[in-house]
Amino acid sequence: MDFKLSEREELLRKSIAEFAQREIVPLVEEMEKTGEFPRSLIKKMGDIGLLGLVTSPEYGGNGMGFLARAIAIEEVSKVSGAVGLALQVHHMACWPIETWGTEEQKKKYLPRLTNGETLGACSITEPSGGSDVFGLQTTAREEGNYWIINGRKCFATNSHVADVIVTVARTGEDEKGRPAFSAFIVEPSFPGFSLGREEHKMGFRGAFTGELIYNDCKVPKENLLGKIGEGLRIGLATVNRVGRSGMASVGVGLCYASLEEASKFAKERVLYGKPISNLQAIQFMLADIFALAETARWLTYRAAWMMDQEMPCDTEMTLAKLVATENAFQCARLACDIHGGYSAIQEYPVQRYLRDAWVSIPSGGTSQVAKVVLGRHVIKNF
Amino acid sequence: MPEAVVCVKPIPDPKHWDRLSLDPKTGVLRRGGIPTVINPLDKHALEIALQLKDNFGWEVTVVSMAPPETTQTLREALAMGADRAFLASDRLLGGADTLATAYTLAGLIKKKAPNFQMILCGNMSLDGSTSQVAPQIAHFLGVPHITHVSKIEAKDGITFKVTMDLKLAQLILEHQGPVVLAVTKEVNLPRLVNIMGILAAEKKPLEVLSAADLDLDLSKIGQNGSPTRVRNLFMPEIKRRREIIKGEPDEVAEELINRLHQVGML
Ligand SMILES: Cc1cc2nc3c(=O)[nH]c(=O)nc-3n(C[C@H](O)[C@H](O)[C@H](O)COP(=O)(O)OP(=O)(O)OC[C@H]3O[C@@H](n4cnc5c(N)ncnc54)[C@H](O)[C@@H]3O)c2cc1C
Numbered sequence: 076m077d078f079k080l081s082e083r084e085e086l087l088r089k090s091i092a093e094f095a096q097r098e099i100v101p102l103v104e105e106m107e108k109t110g111e112f113p114r115s116l117i118k119k120m121g122d123i124g125l126l127g128l129v130t131s132p133e134y135g136g137n138g139m140g141f142l143a144r145a146i147a148i149e150e151v152s153k154v155s156g157a158v159g160l161a162l163q164v165h166h167m168a169c170w171p172i173e174t175w176g177t178e179e180q181k182k183k184y185l186p187r188l189t190n191g192e193t194l195g196a197c198s199i200t201e202p203s204g205g206s207d208v209f210g211l212q213t214t215a216r217e218e219g220n221y222w223i224i225n226g227r228k229c230f231a232t233n234s235h236v237a238d239v240i241v242t243v244a245r246t247g248e249d250e251k252g253r254p255a256f257s258a259f260i261v262e263p264s265f266p267g268f269s270l271g272r273e274e275h276k277m278g279f280r281g282a283f284t285g286e287l288i289y290n291d292c293k294v295p296k297e298n299l300l301g302k303i304g305e306g307l308r309i310g311l312a313t314v315n316r317v318g319r320s321g322m323a324s325v326g327v328g329l330c331y332a333s334l335e336e337a338s339k340f341a342k343e344r345v346l347y348g349k350p351i352s353n354l355q356a357i358q359f360m361l362a363d364i365f366a367l368a369e370t371a372r373w374l375t376y377r378a379a380w381m382m383d384q385e386m387p388c389d390t391e392m393t394l395a396k397l398v399a400t401e402n403a404f405q406c407a408r409l410a411c412d413i414h415g416g417y418s419a420i421q422e423y424p425v426q427r428y429l430r431d432a433w434v435s436i437p438s439g440g441t442s443q444v445a446k447v448v449l450g451r452h453v454i455k456n457f
Numbered sequence: 458m459p460e461a462v463v464c465v466k467p468i469p470d471p472k473h474w475d476r477l478s479l480d481p482k483t484g485v486l487r488r489g490g491i492p493t494v495i496n497p498l499d500k501h502a503l504e505i506a507l508q509l510k511d512n513f514g515w516e517v518t519v520v521s522m523a524p525p526e527t528t529q530t531l532r533e534a535l536a537m538g539a540d541r542a543f544l545a546s547d548r549l550l551g552g553a554d555t556l557a558t559a560y561t562l563a564g565l566i567k568k569k570a571p572n573f574q575m576i577l578c579g580n581m582s583l584d585g586s587t588s589q590v591a592p593q594i595a596h597f598l599g600v601p602h603i604t605h606v607s608k609i610e611a612k613d614g615i616t617f618k619v620t621m622d623l624k625l626a627q628l629i630l631e632h633q634g635p636v637v638l639a640v641t642k643e644v645n646l647p648r649l650v651n652i653m654g655i656l657a658a659e660k661k662p663l664e665v666l667s668a669a670d671l672d673l674d675l676s677k678i679g680q681n682g683s684p685t686r687v688r689n690l691f692m693p694e695i696k697r698r699r700e701i702i703k704g705e706p707d708e709v710a711e712e713l714i715n716r717l718h719q720v721g722m723l
Contacts, residue, residue: 097649
């Protein structure tokens, strides 16, 4: 067992932290105000290599892998959970295209997704089904050289910036009579596609979350991703392995952001003639934040590392996601406690961490759904 | 292709200097596990070399004298785009003052990059702040030097227009031929390391050399070869003072003004 990060990973952390300070920090205030994703950032994220972390070099990525991705998303999320979310969902478009796509699909879409031309989206959730995937109503039927998609997707991250959307729709029934789904790669320029509402969220402000509407949307046949009927497998694998590990890393970033702000404030705030960091009650809260943050980080790194080793890791991903997002909220709560009344004031970022952490919990699957998965695992294995 | 040599010094990360302390007995700096980074000004020096590489195809060599565990900072320079790095690292080199450091770096450059066209340094290191090493390197190599460089225009890659910023005056010099330049932070904005650079850096040569490898005169290196010694290193104590001036309001005001004059505040 080796818990030491390599020189490569340490250097990655350092360079992404510098990138985040230089390129993202100055945008945060505006993102909070407008709720819009700063498009100018996409090219910069491409240039630094963030967009190509899980894409092979032959398709324009750097293929550094999932542990590297965990570190990078963590560093980004330390300064902006919203950019962390947008980035992690972007990878949820890259990964299934490389894993299940045809050579033509990979050559067509992956270079655009890695060089900073555009972001990707992965849109599965519908008003009728978030946790309940069999409740998805969107349909696709074959017609000539096209698939005709009808339906409405909601909660799609990057909805209003993405030019490449991986989506899932019903294409029939399986042998047991259950709905069968297929996955598709959709471009917003396809006829019959339109953008719906853009949600105004309490957290992750500056990451787009919105509706995608398919109204007899004509998707060329060659844009079927994987085989007919494989859509649920593709969608769930993407959510489990890329989405959950990504959300876990956003959570870890928020945990450490809270830790740093809490410690800084405790050392600066003077009461009774001394910094409040001298009070043991404050030290206890700092210790709690530290323990929550470290737990989240190492569960997340383990899951990501297992993914890099091509080990089965759905359980570990779910565990990391559950713990990291719940811990992010607790860390932010404690950091706010330490800030007293100042936690209510927008100049202090802890209130943003609290809002972001809250929204991170349902993103990528609620905690209850994670516990359903983990509970089943326990009953089966212990 | 012409070659630029960039001198890089690993220093304790200035972001964590609140964690630095001095051992009151020995006067030795306690680093307390602070991470090591490239001296910030050296990154500006490296950026100049990398622009010469981008625009005129120069080769970029990074040199340093430091303990062996600092190779990661050199790897970072390679990740920014330098072609190769040499680290002089040896117990015999420890405790060097600026002259012994410059002698060692000059020896390293003579050995590994004798055909350099330009040597680039930061105008000073943030932890030492002497600004002596760059001119001393120039002395040992017998080439001219320009310090406080705030602007460089590489017209054709052969003639350089260099601005020396002396705060009260600016000197604009035109230069050709081998030279040592020491740059200020105004000179440019260093590029960020990107992930492709990190991966590429792993395949670039990074060689660690001992004093013996460099054919140095052993009487001129390390602590024994250093003509200067730090006699005492201390943290200045900054204390607040409080004094209550008593009397009638007019008198108090007058006395206050006198006192402020005395301490040079007015
Ligand atoms: C900021 C944000 C970004 C998102 N980005 C994306 C995206 O990019 N792509 C995408 O497809 N989706 C995205 N989502 C959607 C997200 O995946 C869903 O919100 C999530 O799966 C929950 O679905 P729901 O909101 O419909 O809640 P519901 O499924 O309606 O859940 C309601 C309640 O029922 C509970 N519940 C449901 N089923 C069970 C069960 N079996 N046992 C116990 N309790 C249960 C839930 O835990 C919850 O408490 C995003 C969500 C957010 C908030």
